[in-house]
Amino acid sequence: MEIIKFDNFSFKYNNNNKFILKNINLSINKGELILFIGQSGSGKTTLLKNLKIELLPYGEKKGEIYLENISLQKFSKEILNKNIGYLGQDISTQFITEKVWSELAFGLENLNTPIDIMKRKIAEISSYFNLNNIYNKSSNKISGGEKQLVNLASILIMNPKILILDEPISQLDPIASDNFINTIKKLKSNSSTTFLISEQNISNFFEISDKIVLINNGNINFYGNKNDFIDFIYKDEEKNSNLIFVPNFIKIIKHIDKKNITPIDINQSIKIINTYNKYITKKITTEIIPISKKNIEENIFKIENLYYKYEDSSNNILKNCNLKINKKDMVSIIGGNGSGKTTLLKNILSIYKPTHGKIIFNKKYKKKNNFLLNISYLPQEVLPLFLKDSIKEELNSFYTKENPYINIIKNLEIDNLLDKHPYDLSGGELQKVAIAKSILNKPDLLIMDEPTKNLDETTKLKIGNIFNYINNLGITIIYITHDIEFAGEYSKTSALIFNGEIASYDSTRNMFCNNMFYTTSTNIITKHIIENLITFKDFENAWRNINEYK
Amino acid sequence: MFIYLNPTISYIYFIFIILSIILINHPIYILISFLGAIFTFIKIETKKNIIIKFKKILFIFIFISLVNPIFVHKGLTILFYIKDKPITLESILYGINNSLMISSLFTWFDILNKIVSSDKIVYIFKKYIPSSVLIFSICLNLIPQLKDKYKQIEEAHLVSCNKNLFSKIKISLNFVAIIISWQLEKSIETAYAMNSRGYENKKKSIFKKYNFKKIDFIFIFIIFFLTSFFIIGYKPFSFYPIIFFQYNRILSPISYIFFLILCFLPIFFYKKEIENGNNKI
Secondary structure (H helix, E strand, O other), X not given: OEEEEEEEEEEEEOOOOOOXXXXXXXXXXXXXXXXXXXXXXXXXHHHHHOOOHHXXXXXXXXXXXXXXOEEHHHOOHHHHHHHEEEEOOOOOOOOOOOEHHHHHHHHHHHOOOOHHHHHHHHHHHHHHOOOHHHOOOEHHHOOHHHHHHHHHHHHHOOOOOEEEEEOOOOOOOHHHHHHHHHHHHHHHHHOOOEEEEEEOOOHHHHOOOOEEEEEEOOEEXXXXXXXXXXXXXXXXXXXXXXXXXXXXXXXXXXXXOOXXXXXXXXXXXHHHHHOOHHHOOOXXXXXXXXXXXXXXXXXXXXXXXXXXXXXOOOOEEEEEEEEEEEOXXXXXXXEOOOOOHHHHHXXXXXXXXXXXXXXXXXXXXXXXXXXXXXXXXXXXXXXXXXXXXXXXXXXXXXXXXXXXXXXXXXXXXXXXXXXXXXXXXXXXXXHXXXXXXXXXXXXXXXXXXXXXXXXXXXXXXXXXXXHHHHHHOOOEEEEEOOOHHHHHHOOOEEXXXXXXXXXXXXXXXXXXXXXXXXXXXXXXXXXXXXXXXXXXXXXXXXXXXXXXXX | OOOOOOHHHHHHHHHHHHHHHXXXXXXXXXXXXXXXXXXXXXXXOOHHHHHHHHHHHHHHHHHHHHHHHHHOOOOOOEEEEEOOEEEEXXXXXXXXXXXXXXXXXXXXXXXXXXXXXXXXXXXXXXXXXXXXXXXXXXXXXXXXXXXXXXXXXXXXXXXXXXXXXXXXXXXXXXXHHHHHHHHHHHHXXXXXXXXXXXXXXXXXXXXXXXXXXXXXXXXXXXXXXXXXXXXXOOOOEEOOOOOEEOOOXXXXXXXXXXXXXXXXXXXXXXXXXXXXXXXXX
């Protein structure tokens, strides 16, 4: 049964000359989970916001939107309010009141729900979402993942027929993400709600999605089910820029044989690849690229016996940390949520003072309390970096022809953003500009906390290539990430933090090949057949060698 | 005790105590109220906060007791002269009285804040002034967020900024301007989110968490009972021009004792294991 229909719908913002959405025709059935994929700026968010009149941007519309065969404009505000829920990206701005219980009650109060029904619904949804522990807590005392779940619960409590999620997990760490995805999965299998989810990374909701919509430049390029989507992409493989949307666990299987069935998850990929075992007569190992000899390259700094404890806490978050970072290295720091990665970085930058132990910089690079080398720091939240009213002013002296890095930054296409105010940019655009600024600063040492946050796959690829380029020119790069695929592709050395210590510090290839979970999907799938693969490129090379043997 | 009561009743109790301090300028009552406040505070707060509190009280005590005699020269018992202005005993005693009054006011307010927490205040007033209460709730949410934002901005620029003091100050002002813009932008998103959950609807109901129970009425009765005895024996106290008060051998002690019970009620009935176990008062 059809619940939403876009009929030749076009939309243009008032202050823009182009139509962002062009002749959209889309029919969505009740109870399905539709995944909207597209690059930043393709129009996904605009399309979804047009369903939610309260968030409706001012602009010129053409065509119609129908809800259950009735035009959207004919519905009263109250009915639309209740029946369409919208969960955005930004976690804290959607949390209105102070405490969790008042947040849950907020929507119901606005619907004039009688109090006994309110009590029952709040009790029911708190139990379902397991919010008992945080029911009485303030919003600033709960984690990001918990906050996003409360946001979801406070929308669901109004029983909407349609639930729109706009990149809901982009700000969450992997564990909170998994939790959220499982909650959506549970909800989908137990209800008739229609879910419209917009995402950068297709693999998150791929398994539970019914249909996929690919939006490019305001047009719908594809609308259909999962398998057809993959076939559509592989129809024109050589020149298809859409290949970037395909997660590695599918890419590997399709690379072996385009006609293979599309695996739903990594497990299925492993099963499929095992059927090719008989073609591999002996275990192929790729050579491990030699680790840049640690002892020969000079140290930039050494961390010795570092302990750090926050003032209002009784536990040391960093205990007996030891680390040596070499010049010209590209280091990824990985570890679980709350393991102390950001704290370690802040200690290195002298933002925090160690409780015990020291961080010894090579005398060439630091004298007393002053850094003698140029450091660029990208914090987890990049908005604080912007102090001026336009991007042009912010980049100012850096964005000139004389700057040696100007050519690679041009690749990021930030020219059209120069006249805008930082607050008018989307999360992904802001992140791009922040990275550009930190590189144009001509640093000797580039330190970043989650550089790939908010970025779509295409931009991640560009950023990764930029990192490789500047690292080859001699810039030392250290970054924290929980994007294991990115770390596997774009780092030479990795450090794993656990229990306040650096549990492991080794070349990325060594560490990932020996890990069971903290490793790339390519590695997990091919482990038992071909050793030492961590990126898709490794797999391509290895498979070519196998075919040559044949 | 207070978790068993309806928050309106607890709130009324504390407001009553606070009003009685303001209206009654009698040192013995003030002293009793002060002791009640201090002992309750010690019972419900952490060691660190108690030490901070004592330092503040000491500061107020010294400051007001010294300032009052310097500016107020009423009173007949002159102790000595400073630049031919008389320093009188009555003035010093009034100063001490006043410092006790202000200290106990601050302490009672702190206790009020801790026991009738913000969400209870929201509950109490929501029926009468819902919009103001919502703003109150949003503000409470905002203050830790603003502090956090400032810290983020400071840390983001710490690495690249000039160590010189003057430019640090200039930059801090810039940061404050940034927080304001940042917060204003975010507030617009919050307003959209509120709208999208139906805030513009006219008719709304109120989520009530508490009801009036028997124990609330018993508590109100106890308060009235104690108050009536305390009021009966109340005799005003005057400092200027000379210290004068009336003392009835029977009624006054009764009045003092009942006021003492009134102020020490929280201590008698507050059981830390029950109420502070999960830090939920």
